[in-house]
Amino acid sequence: MAAGRQRRAEAETFTARWKKQWHRARVGMRRSAVDYFRGDGSDWIALAGLLLTIPVIAATTMMNSVWCAPAALVLPIVAGGLLLRPASLLGLYAAAATALIVESVQLGPYTEGPSRVTPGVVLVVAACGFFGLLVAQFRSRVGVPWRRGGTMLFDLRERIRVQSKLPGLPQGWHREMALRPAGGQSFSGDFVVAARTNGGRTLEVVLTDVSGKGMDAGSRALLLSGAFGGLLGSLPPHAFLPAANGYLLRQDWDEGFATSIHLVLDLDSGDYELYSAGHPPGLQLSAGTGRWEEKSAEGPLLGVYDGAQFDPVKGSLRPGDVLMLFTDGLVETSDRDIAEGIDRLTGEADRYVAGGFHGAAWHLIEAVAKDVNDDRALLLICREGPTAQAAAARSDSARTDTARTDAARTTATGTSTTAR
Incomplete structure (x- = not known):
């Protein structure tokens, strides 16, 4: 009896040891494989x-x-x-x-x-x-291991997109942004950073065009978008572009210049200031006259020389007015000057005056500069009038009714199936 118990104990001990060693080997193999595919092992x-x-x-x-x-x-x-x-x-x-x-x-x-x-x-x-x-x-x-290279590029692209996301605006305002890189690439030298400051009563938006295009400018655009996002809201509006200019000068890049336009909008009154650093002018549509007006501020390129001064232009958005900011790739090409490009852009934008500018940014890029080998960005800020607000309310109500109808149909279908 004692000998049998001893043999069983030895067998159980051997089995336990074997299972333990096998578990260790399996865990070690799995850990090594995970580290390898993550590029760390x-x-x-x-x-x-x-x-x-x-x-x-x-x-x-x-x-x-x-x-x-x-x-x-x-x-x-x-x-x-x-x-x-x-x-x-x-x-x-x-x-x-x-x-x-x-x-x-x-x-x-x-x-x-x-x-x-x-x-x-x-x-x-x-x-x-x-x-x-x-x-x-x-x-x-x-x-960068090849297994992580694609993931890293995807992460960089997503970070640029997240940083370019516009904050929500109160009722009566509409904003949208469209960006199309050169050559259908995933990276662009154009980017936007935005934030609501002053307790949410002020919207600050910075649209920047880095020298170069596509993949060549993507890394610099990522670096600048992070830096500009940190500066935005941390400094008074009049100090933002001088600080951004000093930052570019300290980088000492071979192609270290950029154009930028900085919008400071009071969401309560509609009054705004527009600062520019060598950027194309903004365009404002007046609902009263139906005409577009250029808003050109004074200021040199960012990253050219120290001590640059940036003087703003002031304006006000009344109900029904639209402010349009864009980069030069949208209006300027080798065979078309900027004045002609702006005329074409405003002509296409007039088609959306009656029906509203919801979803218009992307369509404007497609209509004006579809096959241009340059980065293109367009930002629309609309102060909606009573007609546009009523149309938006009807659209929201229609979507709600459709959702309720679909839910009712789904419930009815489920009840019928259960009854069967």
């Missing part, structure tokens, strides 16, 4: 997997070189260029070269038959290895 898992594929490919080639050609060794080489670090990649290349030599010996000279290791196969494999090494060295120099 070693690449030994990928290296081991690719090293195992090389003898498999070589054996398959030697058994049937018609279906598995010797050039199939480029597959682990290409994958290694994307997955491995340069030091590990050299080990993979050594294994692939060894496999290629073994295939050449086993299959015989290429002059004696088809599907053998030819000089062309060797050149193709070597060329793939060379470009794979270049890719690995580039990733190593940048310091």
Whole structure:
């Protein structure tokens, strides 16, 4: 009896130890895999997997070189260029070269038959290895693994979009922003930062156009949008552009200039001040006359010289008035000057006067500068009159009624199904 209990205890102890070791190995493997795909761990898992594929490919080639050609060794080489670090990649290349030599010996000279290791196969494999090494060295120099590179770019794009989000406005006001980067890219040199200050009674909006376009200006736009967002609301309105100008000068970039326009709008009275740093003028639509008026403030480009002075232009938005701010890519091209572009923009905008400017920003960019190879941004600030407010109320009521009808239909359908 005692001997049997001892054997069972030893068996249970062995089983428990084995399970514990297996659990540790599994957790360690999973942790290593997670760290690897996050770009924080070693690449030994990928290296081991690719090293195992090389003898498999070589054996398959030697058994049937018609279906598995010797050039199939480029597959682990290409994958290694994307997955491995340069030091590990050299080990993979050594294994692939060894496999290629073994295939050449086993299959015989290429002059004696088809599907053998030819000089062309060797050149193709070597060329793939060379470009794979270049890719690995580039990733190593940048310091961003390929597995995280796409995620990082996506995160940067989302941060720019979040920082460009306009705050909500009280009833009677409407705002919308449309941005289209050059060439259909995801990054733009145009950005907007906005905040409600003075207890929410004032709206401050800064629309900026960084020198360059698309991906070339995207990194600088991200840096400046963060800096401008920190300055906005922390300084008096008249001190914002001088502080932004000093910030650009301290960066000492080769292309360190930018244009910017700063709107300070009192949401109670509709009075505003518009500061400009070499930016195209704003346009105000007067509901009383139905005409557009340019609002041009004085000020040099940001990042050109220290001690620049920025003088504002003042105005007021009455019910039914619209203020439009934009970047030069919307109105200026190589074969069209800014005056002609502004005329075209106001002509297209007149089509929305009767029905309201809800959803008009994107359509205006499409109509005025659809195929322009430059970043384009358009900001609309509308003080809605009684007619527009009534139309908006009717639209909201219609959407509410539609939602209620859909909910009632869904409930009725569910009740009918239950009864059946």
